[in-house]
Amino acid sequence: MSEKVRIGVVGTSWWADAMYLPALTRHPLADVRGVVGGARHAHTREFATRWGIPGAYDTLEDLFAAGPLDALVIVSPNVHHYPYAMAAIARGLHVLCEKPLALTSTQARQMAEAAERAGVVTMTPFTYRFMPVNRYLKELVDEGYIGRPYHLNLRYYTGYGRSGEYSWRFDLDQAGAGVSGDLGSHWAYLARWFYGEITAVTAVFGQVVPRAPRPDGVPFRAAEDSATILLEFENGATGSLHVSSVAHEPGPFGQRHEAELHGSGGSLRAFTDWDTVQRVDGCRADEAATHELPIPDRLFGGARRDTVGNTYKDTFREQDNMARGFVTAIAAGTPASPDFRDGLAVQRVVDAAGRSAREGRRVPIAEIVADEG
Numbered sequence: 001m002s003e004k005v006r007i008g009v010v011g012t013s014w015w016a017d018a019m020y021l022p023a024l025t026r027h028p029l030a031d032v033r034g035v036v037g038g039a040r041h042a043h044t045r046e047f048a049t050r051w052g053i054p055g056a057y058d059t060l061e062d063l064f065a066a067g068p069l070d071a072l073v074i075v076s077p078n079v080h081h082y083p084y085a086m087a088a089i090a091r092g093l094h095v096l097c098e099k100p101l102a103l104t105s106t107q108a109r110q111m112a113e114a115a116e117r118a119g120v121v122t123m124t125p126f127t128y129r130f131m132p133v134n135r136y137l138k139e140l141v142d143e144g145y146i147g148r149p150y151h152l153n154l155r156y157y158t159g160y161g162r163s164g165e166y167s168w169r170f171d172l173d174q175a176g177a178g179v180s181g182d183l184g185s186h187w188a189y190l191a192r193w194f195y196g197e198i199t200a201v202t203a204v205f206g207q208v209v210p211r212a213p214r215p216d217g218v219p220f221r222a223a224e225d226s227a228t229i230l231l232e233f234e235n236g237a238t239g240s241l242h243v244s245s246v247a248h249e250p251g252p253f254g255q256r257h258e259a260e261l262h263g264s265g266g267s268l269r270a271f272t273d274w275d276t277v278q279r280v281d282g283c284r285a286d287e288a289a290t291h292e293l294p295i296p297d298r299l300f301g302g303a304r305r306d307t308v309g310n311t312y313k314d315t316f317r318e319q320d321n322m323a324r325g326f327v328t329a330i331a332a333g334t335p336a337s338p339d340f341r342d343g344l345a346v347q348r349v350v351d352a353a354g355r356s357a358r359e360g361r362r363v364p365i366a367e368i369v370a371d372e373g
Contacts (some may be wrong), residue, residue, distance in 0.1 A: 124343030147265025163246030178223025
């Protein structure tokens, strides 16, 4: 495809505003033709005007009827992912759909299979895969720094759930899962990326902050606000993921990431404070002390390193990562990554974690796959 990629966007949230439109409008081959914003009509029109988008629509059908598109970017609440993606795939559109990919792995599998039958490019954008810290960890693991993987620990602490306000992210009917899907899906992706296929899950969920009622008064099933998820890998390694939306973390982003990877050949540790520190340390089995492993400049690709926020902005707005990479893949006729198959694999982990927490038992991934029909 030599001409521009005509794109429709579903969603006008702060995430669309901060992550997607800055990236898409900077891509020389991206042509955002319309945006769907739902019931907030004035907000949708203001969003479209601000980003120079010619069309502002109330429904996906209105967007489709307005003119031809090549791709759809879905940045809406999880409950919409499956119907919107399936409608786009049925029209032969390429689809980027936010994570977690669907409400259930059954939906995610149908999405992945439909996209493969249609031959369209897909992406499930697990953001942190593109950050230099995690790309360096991946390189080191693949190069054999830790030898045979034994276990890993990944931690994601933030505080967006501390207020107790109603949010669709804690409404099981709207989100499918709570923090295990919202944050845990990121870490499940990285764990699988680092160590390979996950075969079983055991999880304990926390629900400590009372949630305000829905604005319309309709009762809802409140989801977990923290989760501890234990993983078993096909290669015999084990892992733990600890994700929390109720942790007080000061700083401009209000979050922190920590990682530990251990194996026969040594250990790796990573820390990102989401202020000024993004660091990887290591110690091989024949070394007496842990020391910093400076992240190579090539992994920053010109992104600023003074603050984590600036690295983050440049990684996604200026480089061919995530949304920009999706557009480039469409234009080049090549696959994008992570794709819907990756999203499906992670969705199975999220579903297994939910079942484990509810039923108090270890859940094999094969059980989730069998239930997909």
